[in-house]
Amino acid sequence: MKKFEHYSILKQLIRWIILVLPIAIVTGSIIALFLWLLNLAIHYRFQYQWLLFFLPAAGIAIYMTYNSIGKNSEKGNNLIIEEIHQAGAGIPKRMAPVILTTTVITHLFGGSAGREGTAVQIGGSIAGMFGRWFRLNEQDTRVMLTAGIAAGFGAVFGTPLTGAIFALEVLTIGSIRYNALFPALVASVIADITVAAWGIHHTAYHIDVFAHTTYHGAVWLPADLLLVFKVTVAAIAFGLASFLFSGMVQELKVIFVKVSPAGWMVPVIGGLIIIGLTYINGKQDYLSLGVDPQYPCAITIPSAFHAGGADTWSWLWKTVYTTTTLASGFKGGEVTPLFYIGATLGNTLAQVLDAPVSLFAALGFIAVFAGATNTPLACTFMGIELFGGEYALLFAIACFTAYFFSGHSGIYSAQTITVPKFEGTADESETSPGQASRRRGYLHSKIEKYRFPGSGTE
Structure with missing residues (x-):
């Protein structure tokens, strides 16, 4: 047999x-x-x-x-x-x-x-x-x-x-x-x-070596536990950033359609907002992918891995730019901007928590993505593939914590909820992140009638 x-x-x-x-x-x-x-x-x-x-x-x-x-x-x-x-x-x-x-x-x-x-x-x-x-x-x-x-x-x-x-x-x-x-x-x-x-190469990221004890050994020292505590606090913020991003994309679509006199005007309004925001902050760092620098000292994903490589609110600027771009009908995806948001937020939190900058940028890089896509296991492996396996446990703590604190929202409305993240945290009528987001969204469901068909994010 x-x-x-x-x-x-x-x-x-x-x-x-x-x-x-x-x-x-x-x-x-x-x-x-x-x-x-x-x-x-x-x-x-x-x-x-x-x-x-x-x-x-x-x-x-x-x-x-x-x-x-x-x-x-x-x-x-x-x-x-x-x-x-x-x-x-x-x-x-x-x-x-x-x-x-x-x-x-x-x-x-x-x-x-x-x-x-x-x-x-x-x-x-x-x-x-x-x-x-x-x-x-x-x-x-x-x-x-x-x-x-x-x-x-x-x-x-x-x-x-x-x-x-x-x-x-x-x-x-x-x-x-x-x-x-x-x-x-x-x-x-x-x-x-x-x-x-075909000769195409990907951007390499690196976590700087810093003085630390081994957190994966048999004995946990106070320094290990303190680092884990800081990672957990940061991961909660990463999950909330994921929730903010997912909610803003959905709700901005509703607003754009509501205020636009015609469908073709939606990307026009979105484009004008992006131009206006660029001139308000005086730089183009939050346009496009945010991987390659447009000029020396530009804020990019790689720069966020170094002290001083991001402004305090870089993550929020990128959130506003990207949600506006996608909600108004432009194409691409959300993941690389989520990397940017997570890395720059990690940079900021590292300074607040007195933690290693490059490590927390890496944690934010994968954890905000984990919360927004509800894929903590994949994102843990992404951390290992991109940054090495030395901090695998911290990657898992960050990704799974962010996953829980992002709630039942997400950038993919076609996902189905088969098992709630915690018992009693999802209504029985909610079978997808789209339904969960609308119930917990920033705007009331009374404007749901203004949503347009096929409005799933790319």
């Missing part, structure tokens, strides 16, 4: 390798192209800063693109998650080229957005296309879409293990189904290798 069982398992593993391999290679190649174009667009804007004044016009172009050819692609990552939960109309092939083009446009003209949403949608679109070509059944298509998410996420950040776990964990709050683990891992690893083969 065992002999036949293992033979069947071997056949299934080989089958999934054959199915996933082309998806991963194509996804990795397209993401390599995307990252190359994105880098060109960002540095071109650095050279010609006046491009920011055309952000409202770029918003109109994006709005018209989705209205004319984008169709249900407007729902972004949420469409892929919905298709995995319950098969519907499928993932349109046009999703990949449309999101790639509109994301590059967003960054070219200074929109504050990320790149994870684009990568995940590219992976999902390619997986859906191959699934139709291979004539897969409904269950296998779900697995294939999960593998597409893993390929996109793992390739865009250079974190293949995180990509695989994220693809499984992001679908539901409170449970993980492992039936897609092997295809997701294969897809993420191959896509990451493909990106590297």
